[in-house]
Amino acid sequence: MASATHHEHKHHAPRSIGCMVITCSDTRTPETDASGQLIQKLLKEQGHSIAAYHLVKDEPAQITARITEGIANESVQAIIVNGGTGISRRDSTFEAVDAMLEKRLDGFGEVFRYLTYQEIGSPAIMSRATAGIIKGRVLFSTPGSENAVRLAMEKLILPELGHLVKELTK
Template identity: 45%
Template sequence: MSESSEKHREIARARGPVRVAIVTVSDTRTPETDTNYHYLRPEIEALGHQVVGYRIIKDEPDLVDMALEEMVQLGAQVILFNGGTGIAPRDTTYDVLVRKIEKPMPGFGELFRMLSYQEVGAAAMLSRAIAGTYRRRVVISTPGSPNAVQVAWTRLIKPELEHLAWEVAR
């Protein structure tokens, strides 16, 4: 680990809790059956951070756009979308977010697909997981499968959460 990255992490940790929003994109999940939310919320709160917004929306472009804007208005520093990243005609989350993202972070999608490949093989190429910045927020979009959300959280997002929030706001 580089010395400058570790220094940035220390500064970021000292800034206090990160405000996180969760958006589940699904035509079938409800607040009771949203396993991704029930996984992420306690994970985020256990680190001392705050979940400031939560929505379940259908995979409709207008709803994805409105959810993003709502989470920005709620003051989220990091917005976690899950679902709608595949290549089926119904999967539109990626298409909306890629048009909104101001500074793409291609490394997130590349690393996520690499990690997914280790678990699901060549099917990992079907994922359109992405991340980037929008209005000085970090937007991350992963597939909706519980395993995908857990891999993204534990291996990529959780270790860099404070750092991401600090970098985009400085």
């Protein structure tokens, strides 16, 4: 059962957050980026705004450049990255993101993998989904599949986004 304090914190959280969405993929185009489009759709449905959207190759320099750009943009309070969190040779998003984080929100990855395990079983251990804080912004990094994005957004990110941003302003 959630405490009254938890509900009180959420009640005072901002209702609209400026978000940057970054898709990391070697094969997608803006037209075929179903996961990036889904993130934007779900954010808008909850009253959040899309301050920027980028599709980049799964190359650390490109990923860090876009994140740095987001940090410099005052209208960006949250950055949501999708793709590149697996274990294949080309998956380098985790390393790029993890190196930039000042504080890690380990619970995000842990709970995401637990929820994923409930849906697909043992392949959940291959996900390197992560989240943390960088220069006063909250950053989430999810796998690139539509199912993974929907799970992360609906179960974890959207319910806590305003609360997290509020906590960062304290």
